[in-house]
Amino acid sequence: MQKRQKKGEMAMLSKEKNGVWLRLLLSALGVGTLLLLLYLILRALGWIDLDREELQQMIASAGAVAPLFYIGISFLQVTFVPIPGAVTILAGNYLFGAGAAFLYSYIGMLAGAMLAFFLGKWLGKPFVNWIAGGKEKTEGWLKKLKGREKVLLFFMFLFPFFPDDLLCAVAGILPVSTGGFLLMQLLTRATSIGATLLFMSGEVIPFHGWGLWVLGLVALLGVA
Numbered sequence: 314m315q316k317r318q319k320k321g322e323m324a325m326l327s328k329e330k331n332g333v334w335l336r337l338l339l340s341a342l343g344v345g346t347l348l349l350l351l352y353l354i355l356r357a358l359g360w361i362d363l364d365r366e367e368l369q370q371m372i373a374s375a376g377a378v379a380p381l382f383y384i385g386i387s388f389l390q391v392t393f394v395p396i397p398g399a400v401t402i403l404a405g406n407y408l409f410g411a412g413a414a415f416l417y418s419y420i421g422m423l424a425g426a427m428l429a430f431f432l433g434k435w436l437g438k439p440f441v442n443w444i445a446g447g448k449e450k451t452e453g454w455l456k457k458l459k460g461r462e463k464v465l466l467f468f469m470f471l472f473p474f475f476p477d478d479l480l481c482a483v484a485g486i487l488p489v490s491t492g493g494f495l496l497m498q499l500l501t502r503a504t505s506i507g508a509t510l511l512f513m514s515g516e517v518i519p520f521h522g523w524g525l526w527v528l529g530l531v532a533l534l535g536v537a
Contacts (some may be wrong), residue, residue, distance in 0.1 A: 372408055379408065380417055387421025391477045392429050398422065398477060402509045411510045418506050426481045426498045433485020441482045454483050462487045463497070470501035 375382035405414030469475040
């Protein structure tokens with residue numbers, strides 16, 4: 314009698330587990346479909362590979378809600394739209410000023426980075442492969458980061474030369490905790506946005522006179 318009862322309980326547990334996995338699979342498929350649709354819509358609207366002037370015109374056309382529109386673009390830049398971070402930051406500086414551009418960029422990029430991280434964690438390698446453009450590219454990044462994930466990711470997020478959207482998704486399938494990734498983003502985003510506004514806007518450090526000496530010194534220190 315007890316054996317039959319145990320078998321019945323095990324069968325029920327097995328059904329519950331199968332139900333959980335089925336729900337997770339359906340959720341993953343649903344999210345993946347939505348992401349694909351979003352990408353196709355953005356591509357159809359011409360939001361892919363925008364330059365700074367086009368981006369500025371698009372944001373300015375939003376009128377009173379331009380700040381929210383800009384935050385949304387900063388969010389998408391880290392997730393689905395391949396626009397370099399420096400382009401969005403400098404466009405925001407031109408439209409809103411350095412202080413507001415820093416705040417809006419920080420909010421949008423931080424939110425986008427966390428979403429990309431969670432999507433990588435929840436959907437796993439299939440999603441990361443899609444973002445990367447192939448399994449080989451994903452494996453290449455995993456190989457480069459293996460054993461030094463936190464240190465390398467920290468410095469990669471500091472500089473604007475690396476693919477933000479891909480690295481955030483890759484971090485989701487690496488042994489990086491949510492708290493650790495959030496702290497990494499809080500520090501690196503503030504530093505990279507601030508550095509972009511400081512050295513690339515031409516307002517804080519001008520591209521003439523004494524500014525050229527400062528930029529030259531920074532370049533020499535960077536090479537050294």
